[in-house]
Amino acid sequence: MSVTREPGLRVPAWVHDVVASVLIVAFNAAVVAFRPGEISPAWVVATSAPAALMFVRRRYPRTVLAAVIVFSVVATLLPPSGAGTIVAPAFALFSTASVVPRWRGWMLTAGCAVVLAVAVSVGQDVSFGAALAQSGLVCGIAMALADAARTRRAYTDELRLRALRAEQTREAEAARAVAEDRLRIARDLHDSVAHRISVMSLSAGVASSTLESNPQAAQEALSTIRSASRAVLTDIGALLGSLREQTVVGLASLDELVGDFATAGLEVDVRVDGDVAALPAPVDVLAYRVVQEGLTNAMKHGDGDARLGITVTPEQVRVKVRNRVGRAARTHTSVGASYGLLGMRERVEEAGGVLEAGRVGDEHALSVRVPLAAQVRA
Template sequence: MAPVTTDPTHPSPSPPPWVADLAVIVLVISISFVPFPDSPTRPVTPVMLGVVVLAAAVMTVRRRWPVVALTTCMVLYGTASLLGVTTQGIALATAVAMYSAAFRLLRKWTLLVGAVSVSLIVVFTLIAAIGNVADPRVVQFVLMLGLGAALGDATRSRREYISAAIERAERAEQTREAEARRQVSEERLRIARDLHDTVAHQISVISLNAGVASSVLSSNPERAKEALGTVRKAARTVLGEIGDLLAWLRTSEDEVEAEAAVRPQPGLDQLDGLFARFRAAGLELKVETEGDLGTVDGPVSTVAYRVIQEGLTNAHRHGADHRATLTLGVGHSRLTILVANPTRSDSTPPTGLRGGYGLLGLRERVAAVRGTVTAEPASSEYRLAVTIPLTKEASR
């Protein structure tokens, strides 16, 4: 059994093309024996029989060469008309060839070919009808030709429409998949930034105070006890923050949005507590402020808080003598943040692959509010400089 072909523009499988061609051939030959009223149309002569068979044979190439098939049918119909015998079979073959040509050609070419074909058919038929323009054969054949052109053009248009719809659906599906991958990537980056912001700072506090406790355990037990108390407090804080993060990861999207709407984000109004924690951890911090920090709110305030947190953490971990200077400037159109700390000769700035994730996340946060970041050594100190525009677009 021959395989059944599947057309992507049709919802169900369609039979192979040769089945339709065979049906047309049988119909062309059979209908040639049906006479018009009061008109001999049966191909009783070998010449007429050959014309009908040749017209039927042309149907086998109408899909590959539709214009050639239509031209051949026109010539055969003209031959039959000049011989004075009209055949419905040749008329049907010509109409089918016109359908194939309209299916393959653009509409403007279909109209041109159809107009030429109708003109020639009218001429041939008038010759056979001896000048009678009202002969039913003229009207019948012209209507068949027009119907074939209309059906071919409609089928082509419908297939083009369905193909375009399928292509749009495929592009939309690809776009959805790309958007899903982008959202997953952005979510992973955001989780990485949140994990670093909530955990890395406390881990640094634990590490630094553990070092202090171990170094002064014998010489200054009170200082060691104080450092261990800070370690314990930081450990509890980090456990709570990790628990909150895990709980947040297990919640649904709607619950996350609802929680984000009511859960306050750290901002510049919480700097005093941040400074106190760093000073308690042993960082000698000097803060210089110019302008009113209370005018900065929204995402800019949160990003500025994270910038200061990251800058002071790096200064505490990598700087010399555990000293840092923070300079904040609030202007009419921008917020500037500068964290400077002296460097040790054996220290490595936190810009490498292993130590650069914090700065990488910081750059992403600042870029989200259209700000710029500069982190580089200058003379005997290391500077982290951030500029954030104070505009409506940056606050969105």
């Protein structure tokens, strides 16, 4: 997983450490140049040690700050008394204030300013007020720069986090879209192909059982299989085409659908109330799939007949399919548990509708209500 990087060149941390050390040494060298002969070995150690500590100030910021303050106080009290000793505390304070809460950073700033001011006022002929103004100004600038650096770092981290979340969201949306496409393909396979396969299976059973006793019926069953197989190939071609371009079916093809089932031996009594042509396209497709599923189950589990009712009102469309339960299915109690009804129930509920399926005496009833304002997924 890639994360958006901050634009621009990024200077390595060690470069900053080198710059800080060079500046500290440069200020100390300036003191040596202006006051020759007054330098003690202890002063050299006290002013050189902070320069070396700059390379570990990020790893141990608080420890380095405390040590640098101590060295600076010692250097201020020793000859040549102090010019330039404020530089090392400023760098150490910057590193510490960048990683502690803002209020604590300002407290450290005030404390460092007071301690350094006391040391300067004692080690030099300077009033405490003037020394405090000087140390306060330098420490305040260090704290302000540290606060700006922390704000910029927080802003950069937030941008990176947002970029990471955006990428995770895109990946989640892509995964969800793939899952929806898989579910849609599974539904379309069932809706457009499964009922044809059912016709072929039932016709094959008729042909095998009547091949010797009734050759004419077997011949008709084989003809039905041939017709259904051609229809299956057509449906599969349409399904493959829908993967590239959406293919729309609807109740305008109701007569053709009922004719297919009639050819397979299912007598369907159809009653339509209302204008099916006025249905919104998504609802029209869903209603067609409900009829297809209901008649398929009626052919598979019924006694060869079914009653289909479609009612269109200004608010909703209602589809009812009823059929007598055949002998082979009378021992089953969960006719609605098939994958077809499961997928159909999901589609109807996504559209805000209601699907009811179950046994009513010796009949199986499927009833679906879908609001016309439904937003149905393809």
